[in-house]
Amino acid sequence: MVPSEERPIFLATHPRSCSTAFERVFMTRDKDIFCIHEPFGDAFYYGPERLSSRYEGDHNDAIGNREKSGFHESTYNSVLEDIERSGKEEKRVFIKDMACYLIPPSDHSTFENPVLVPSVTPLAAYNGNGTHPSTIKNPTILPLSVLKRFQFAFLIRNPRKAVPSYYRCCVPPLNEMTGFKYFMPNEAGYRELRVLFEYLLEEGVIRHPSSSRGENSVYKNVCVIDADDLLDNPKVVVEKFCAMTGLDFDAKMLEWGAHEGCGNFDKWKGFHEDAIGSSGLQPRTKKKTKTREEEIQEWVDKYGEEAAGVIDRTADENMEDYEFLRQFRVIV
Template sequence: MSSDQARIMIWSTPRSLSTAFTRSMSARGDTKIFWEPYLNCYSYGRDRTLHWADDIPGVINDKYTFNYVNDMMGKFQSDSKVLFAKCMIEGITGNFDVVAPGYKHTFLIRHPLKMYRSFEKLSEDLVPIDYKTTFKNIYQELEKFYDHVINELGQSAPPIIDADDLLAQPKTVLSKYCELIGIPFTPKMLKWDCVENFSVLDWECTDVGAITRPEHTEGLTMSKALQSTGFGDGSKKKTNYSSEDYSDDVKECAEHALPVYERLYDLRIKI
């Protein structure tokens, strides 16, 4: 590994602005992106344990094993100063040891009411997953891996970004994030071009799965992140969660997740 090549992963729950964050990293111009490599193994690879997409033509690819993605992510990229992997925590649930060595781990969190409401809409429109069961303990898994990074991998307390903070003050949050992970901040991270689909982004690991297929990019799944050109002007305020209209299922899931979210929130990058 080259001493001047930063290797970074960011972990999150689903529906937590992680694609927008990845677009920000990609906009730097010096960064190689690995798109959800472990989630691809979990959902679409030879040893997948999630089978919701088994009957969807063209989305399964047996080459996606943990060895395959770790070999890809471990190679030196001569044209990139930063290697950046955006990962969903469910891709390594109960299997933390599969994660590639040599990467600095960071985290992105979102209030569980927003996360579960977004996933409820996704499950109704596209992905037939019972989020109430599959993702009941997803925040708990995120916290477990946070502790694993410190206690087993020996890294210092990983930086945590809260999605609301990112939308409210993107420049401040991104500047502090870059400082903590040891790469220079650039204003390029605040703006990027609108695109129609993933094929023009030149990201690794986007050749598998239903979510990145062109026929789905106009739906709820990825359209906002693909068509966006930045995080906004910083005028967005945090939601008054008590006033929102959420379903009983979303409220139940969020109540279960809230204590973990609040613990992680207390450790976040402060603005």
């Protein structure tokens, strides 16, 4: 296995978690860090092994949308090959991506019995667990031997903030830019993030700090960042993240030029405009606390009663998974 501090960092998250702003922190280190922005979405949405139903089908619209993306030939293995090539740049690789891209969604035929996608099946050895068979069923579409190549960290955000933000990207006027013409509750991503987290924990790819032992064990410690902590105390959170992932911290990482080096965000237009236009991470001065009733009324005012109900239910459905992951968060 590649030494932990040399493995690509894989920041696994869910949509609208403030992850792109966090990614921009590491984009400031272009001399020693190579950032890869959501690579597995190419295969998940557009390629021949796609798991999402958003652009599924053989009708002209679906085919046209996939081809227009430029990723209609992307497979999970081609994404992995691109990542491996990036690692030869003598820089530490930092990947930010959605856990839901690695796990079949609820409307997929393999939802209850996940299988490895065809392009990566040859990479699996003995159930994808190196030289020893695993007794734990793999819930992802990648072999465990491949997952072990990465050093995982996690970023979460309260679903009552993330879900309405995602809904906004899927309705007019913003959806004209994003291309996501409707909201799909099963894209919220918390279930998949928890499933991935628990699987990696059970297989020892990540470990709770209390159980970590031995040389370099810190690099296997569970690293979960909550977006609220990041927004309130960016310097402390980023410094702790660097310590847990084997990176040197530099306070200059918290400042950057607006719109600088954001070309890789173009494939997801409309989703990252705030992060693109930002110039750094500063502690927020006011933390708005709203009652549930105030939240719902705000959604009603913006989107109507029916939509507010969808947002409210989706947020509630994902709260248990969020709270589970939150118990592991890095304390600041």
